[in-house]
Amino acid sequence: MTLEILINMILTVFFSICLYLSTLLEDPGLDPLGAKKWPQVILVLLIALLISNIVQLYKKQKKDGESHSLKSVDFKGFFKSKLLIGMVMLVPIPFMLDFIGFIPTILMFLAGYMVLLGERKPVKIAIVSLVTTFVIFFIFSSGLSIMLPRGTGVFREFHMFLENIKILSNMKGVLSICFQF
Amino acid sequence: MFSVLIEGFGIVFQPETFILIFFGTVIGVIFGSMPGVSASMAVALALPFVYPLDGVVAIAFLVSVYCASITGGGVTAILFKIPGTPSNATTTFDGYPMAQRGEAGKALGVSLICSAIGGIIAAFMMALFSPALSAAALKFGPGELFAVSLLGLSVLSCLSSGSITKTLISGLIGLFIATIGFDSTSGILRFTFGTTSLQSGLPMIPVMIGLFAITEVLKNTAKPKKIDDAQDSNAKTTFPSWAEWFRIKWIILRSSVIGTFVGILPGAGATIASFLCYTTETKLSKHPEKFGTGIIDGIAASESANNGATGGSMVPLLSLGIPGGNAAAIMMSALVMKGVQVGPLLLKTQPEYLSSVFGSMMLTNILMVIIAMGIAKVFSKILGVPYSILGPIIIVLSIVGAYALNNSTGDVLLMVFAGLIGYVFSYIGYSSAALILGLVLGELCETNLRRAMSLSDGDFVGAMTSPITIVLLIVSALLIFTPIISNLIKTRKDVANT
DSSP: OHHHHHHHHHHHHHHHHHHHHHHHOOOOOSSSSHHHHHHHHHHHHHHHHHHHHHHHHHHHHHHHTOOOSGGGSOHHHHHTSHHHHHHHHHTTHHHHHHHHOHHHHHHHHHHHHHHHTTOOOHHHHHHHHHHHHHHHHIIIIIISOOOOOOOSHHHHHHHHHHHTOOHHHHHHHHHHHHHHO | OHHHHHHHHHHHTSHHHHHHHHHHHHHHHHHHTSTTOOHHHHHHHHHHHHTTSOHHHHHHHHHHHHHHHHHHHHHHHHHHSOOSSGGGHHHHHHHHHHHHTTOHHHHHHHHHHHHHHHHHHHHHHHHHHHHHHHHHHHTOOHHHHHHHHHHHHGGGGGSOSSOHHHHHHHHHHHHHHTTOEEOTTTOOEESOTTOGGGTTOOOHHHHHHIIIIIHHHHHHHHSOOOOOHHHHTTOOOOOOOHHHHHHTHHHHHHHHHHHHHHHHSTTOOHHHHHHHHHHHHHHHOSOGGGTTSSOHHHHHHHHHHHHHHHHHHHHHHHHTSOOSSHHHHHHHHHHHHTTOOOSTTHHHHOTHHHHHHHHHHHHHHHHHHHHHHHHHHHHHHHTTSOHHHHHHHHHHHHHHHHHHHHTOHHHHHHHHHHHHHHHHHHHTTOOHHHHHHHHHHHHHHHHHHHHHHHHTTTOHHHHTOSHHHHHHHHHHHHHHHHHHHHHHHHHHHHHHHO
């Protein structure tokens, strides 16, 4: 519960800063309510409810006889957990997509996350990673003409080479011609 | 009415049109079930197929894609907690818990049938009352639309899974997030913290995918839980008993009618319709506490409403030439491309367009059940796959879904952060669903309040004086405060007893 109180406090501080920032907004006065009032009403209510929540949590903690100290929070357990590794694996994905493109990023991510979730058979990991990546790639890239991230340098060239294999879009073209008749 | 019916069936049962509608339904269900491919995107992707077609056939084809994509979105919402389209977000509330209990087949069955019924009711309402409904919708000014969005927000008081304070905080955070970016009225930047990527606001789809799908995978990473493999690997679409259908008959009817009407309102649409109907049914239910735990009532309300809204959005398009939503706008552009003069005279000069849309909606909603059952069967096989494989695949689909929206890795980053924040939220007991509700309704609420205030020269009371607004505001206030007051009374009684 100490962690919960801490998170609520952080949110209270953050939204208080936002409330302060809202007072600095320049309002051209195009409408009676302006750009400030609506977010300010929301933020005031939000801060009031967050403070009320902190008080409720504090009272409950006191009533239950729990410690208010941060030492009661199991930080060690969190740093050793699969959850943290999972979170850490997710964060670099958008940057990797820009740099090395869709296929290598997803291949590595799938294999890594499968291992994290307890999959131990290397052949299974390899097959699932490859099949999933390429099926999704061809459906979205060739079939739906959604250009997935290409990456840079050699990754970009490899990606563009695969994009030229337009299996599904050729099928779409054939169907389109069929409908004309 | 009968002439519309006969003419409509005459159009859609021509072999070429029938095949096209069948094809449209298949691709609609598939597109809809792909995360990140919204209903309007599905219609846009189908546009190249209509270039060689006649206008009447083209609109029938596009309508079939539109209706089917909304239904397809329910499949992944139930099986993987990834709403295929934003309007399926409420389907995850009860559909996913049912899938986790091993009742995926039943959840899918309810979803498909309710979608079809919602769509068919909307088609009838459209054919019967198109001009009258449009006239009624035109009476909804900014004040009325503000009251409608407030009515939608009243669900906050019953989305709570424990603490009302926490749910209200979550909803308010959603409303605050909706204010980020350019203010549409004055054009000034709000809460962008100097970054250009926040200037156009936070897009709803990546946030929604992150909060629902990524959070769920992270929860399973932290504490793996087993899905009933024995039932799910075999998950055939099954249908509830007659007694269950009988019990939810009013839910389906109410949600279809409300959904159709919300679909007609400009700026509203299937997403708001599904949230509003979910709220209404939670409030009207004798067991509101069961909503969100995996009951068919929640799925019925959500799916009847969003399919009802598809029919509704066609009403202003056909009778006034005003698109009710994004998908209708794309269909309108297709009609304009075909040289059709869209406007108030369309129904008088070319009534075959109404017949075509009506016939296509009827046929699609029937075909869709059969097609979606087949597709759902393929998808539900995936549930038999171990979570060590399924979890990473869900994340990859989420990544593609977020990216496909704007071809931007910034949206992927946003989705990842939404997922992480969603996990923290669920850890401390906050509600992701309430946050999404705030985000969905935030802009509609603020924009219409400001418009209404402008029209009344800044007088808030003056802006809310129309009878429709007053009724809607009273209902909203009752819906918001009744559970809070009854909760307070209950707490005091408990304290007095102890």
